[in-house]
Amino acid sequence: MSLSPAAQQFLKGAKDGLPFHIVIWPFAAIFGAIATQAGLNVVEVMGFSILVIAGSAQLAALQLMTENAPTLIVLATALAVNLRMGMYSASITPHLGKSSLLTRAFASYMLYDQPYALSTIKFEKEPDLSLSEKTGYFFGSAIPIAIAWYAMTLAGALLGEKIPTDIGVDFAVPVTFLAVVAPMLKTLAHVASALTSVVLVLILGFMPYGTGLLVAAAAALVVGARVEIWMDKRKAAA
Amino acid sequence: MIEASSTQIWIIIVGMAIGTFLIRFSFLGLVGDRPLPAWLLRLLRYTPVAVLPAVVAPMLLGAKADMDPLRLFCAAATILVGVWTKNVLWAIITGLGLFFGLGAVIG
Numbered sequence: 001m002s003l004s005p006a007a008q009q010f011l012k013g014a015k016d017g018l019p020f021h022i023v024i025w026p027f028a029a030i031f032g033a034i035a036t037q038a039g040l041n042v043v044e045v046m047g048f049s050i051l052v053i054a055g056s057a058q059l060a061a062l063q064l065m066t067e068n069a070p071t072l073i074v075l076a077t078a079l080a081v082n083l084r085m086g087m088y089s090a091s092i093t094p095h096l097g098k099s100s101l102l103t104r105a106f107a108s109y110m111l112y113d114q115p116y117a118l119s120t121i122k123f124e125k126e127p128d129l130s131l132s133e134k135t136g137y138f139f140g141s142a143i144p145i146a147i148a149w150y151a152m153t154l155a156g157a158l159l160g161e162k163i164p165t166d167i168g169v170d171f172a173v174p175v176t177f178l179a180v181v182a183p184m185l186k187t188l189a190h191v192a193s194a195l196t197s198v199v200l201v202l203i204l205g206f207m208p209y210g211t212g213l214l215v216a217a218a219a220a221l222v223v224g225a226r227v228e229i230w231m232d233k234r235k236a237a238a
Numbered sequence: 239m240i241e242a243s244s245t246q247i248w249i250i251i252v253g254m255a256i257g258t259f260l261i262r263f264s265f266l267g268l269v270g271d272r273p274l275p276a277w278l279l280r281l282l283r284y285t286p287v288a289v290l291p292a293v294v295a296p297m298l299l300g301a302k303a304d305m306d307p308l309r310l311f312c313a314a315a316t317i318l319v320g321v322w323t324k325n326v327l328w329a330i331i332t333g334l335g336l337f338f339g340l341g342a343v344i345g
Contacts, residue, residue, distance in 0.1 A: 008299065008316045009324070016326075018327075018328045019326055019327040019331075022330065022334065023330075032284060036282075038239060038240050040240065040247065041239045044244075044247050044248070044251065045257075046250040047248070047252075048251055048254075051251060051254075051255035052250070052251070052254045052255050052258050053258075054254075055260065057254065058254075058291070061250060061254060064241055065240045065247070065250065066239065066240055067274045068240070068241050071242065071246050071249055071250060073255045073286055075249075075250055075252050075254060075257070076277070078250075078254050078257075079253075079254065079257040079258065082254075082257070082258045082261050082262075082293075083261060084289045084293070085258070085261050085262045086261045086262075086264050087267070087282070087285045087288075087289055088262070088289075089261070089262050089263065089264050089266045090264070090265035090269075090274075090278075090282050090285070091282040091283075091285040091286075092265075092266060093269050093274065094274060094279060094282075095269075096266060097266065097269060097270050097271045097272075098270070098271040101267070101270075102264050104263070104267050104270065105263065105267060106307045107266060107296060108262040108263035108266050108267055109259060109262065111262040111266070111337055113287075113290070113293075116286075117286055117290070119246050119284075119316060120285070120288070121326075122247055125284075127323075138254075149254065168337065168338065168341065169332075169345065170297070171309055171312070171337055172334060173297070174297045174298055174313060175313065175316050175324045175329075175330060175333035175334055175337070176295040176296045177290045177295055177315050177329055178288060178313055178316045178320065178329070178332040178333065179316050179320050179326045179327075179329030179333060180286070180320075180321020181286065181287055181290045181294075181317075181320070182292060182317045182318075182319070182321045182329055183320050183321065183323075183324040183325065183329070184286055184287050184292050184314065185287065186324075189284070190287045191320040192282065194287045194288070194291045195291075195330040196288075197288050197291040198291045198292065198295040199288070200292070201291075201295050201296060202295055202296065202299055202300060203291040205300055205301055206297060212292075213289075213292045213296075216288075216292040217272070217289045217292050218288075220284065220287070220288030220289075220291075220292070221282070221284045221285065221288045222281065223280045223283075224279045224283070224284030224288060225250040225277070225281045225283075225284060225286065228280065229280075233319055
C-alpha cells in the first residue's frame with residue numbers, strides 16, 4: 001500500500017506532534033477537572049474545549065469566571081490572550097493561503113500554538129513541499145492533538161476531584177514552548193528578536209489583560225527583521 | 239464557585255469561539271492567496287521567536303511567578319539542549335525529566 005504524498009506528510013505531522021501529547025493530556029484533564037469543580041457542567045466544559053481549543057485563554061476565562069468578573073471583561077481578556085494567533089494567521093498564510101476556503105476555515109479553527117509552531121519549523125526547513133503536502137502536515141500536527149484535547153478534557157470533567165491538579169503541569173507548558181523556540185535561535189536576528197520579546201513583556205507586565213505580550217511581540221518582530229537587514233548589509237559589504 | 243447564569247456562561251463560550259476563530263481566520267481566510275509584500279513576510283518570519291518567549295517569560299520570571307530555582311534551572315537546560323540538538327523532543331525530555339527527577343530527589 002502506498003500513501004499519497006499528502007497522507008505521508010499527515011503522518012509526519014502526527015509523529016512530530018507526539019512530544020506535545022506529554023503536555024496536552026494532563027493539561028486538558030486539569031482544565032476539565034478545575035472547570036467542573038468551579039461549577040460548570042460537562043456540556044459547558046466540553047463547549048470550551050471543542051469550540052475554542054485554546055488552553056491558556058480557556059484557563060484565563062475560567063479564572064475570571066470564578067472571580068465573578070463581568071461577562072464582557074471575561075470575553076475581552078480571553079480574546080486578548082488569543083490575539084497572538086492573528087500573527088500566526090498572517091505568518092502561515094504564505095504557505096496555506098492557496099487552499100480552498102473550506103480548508104482555510106478548518107485550518108483556522110485548528111490554528112493553535114503547537115501545529116502553528118511545528119508547521120512553521122517544517123515549512124522553513126522544506127520550502128519545496130507542495131500545497132497539499134503542507135496542508136497534510138499541518139492537519140497531521142493539529143488533529144491528533146485536538147482530539148486528545150477534547151478526550152482528556154472530558155476525562156477530567158468526569159473524574160473531577162480524582163484528578164490531582166498540583167503535579168507541576170503548569171511547568172510543562174513553558175517547557176514545551178521553550179523547546180520549540182530554542183532550535184529556532186539559529187541567527188543573531190532570531191536571538192535578538194527573542195530577547196526583545198522577553199525583556200519587553202516583563203517590563204510591560206503592568207499592562208491590562210496581557211496586552212503587554214502583543215506590544216512585546218510586535219516590537220520583537222521589528223527587531224528581528226531590522227537585525228536581519230543589518231546583517232545582510234554587513235555580509236554584502238564584506 | 240462560578241455564579242454566572244447558564245446564559246452568561248454560554249455567551250462567554252460562544253463569544254470566545256467566534257472571536258478566536260475570527261482572529262485565526264483573519265489573514266488566512268481574508269488574504270488567501272494574494273501575495274504579501276516582502277517587508278511583511280520578513281517581519282512574519284520572526285513570529286514564533288517573537289511571540290512564544292513573551293508567552294513563557296511571565297510564567298517563569300513575571301511578578302506573579304514564584305521564581306523557583308528548580309524551574310529556572312530546568313528552563314535554562316531546556317533552552318540549552320534545544321539550541322544544541324535542534325530537537326524539540328530532546329529539549330522537552332531534558333526539561334521535564336530534570337524537573338520531575340530532581341523534584342522527586344529534592345522533594
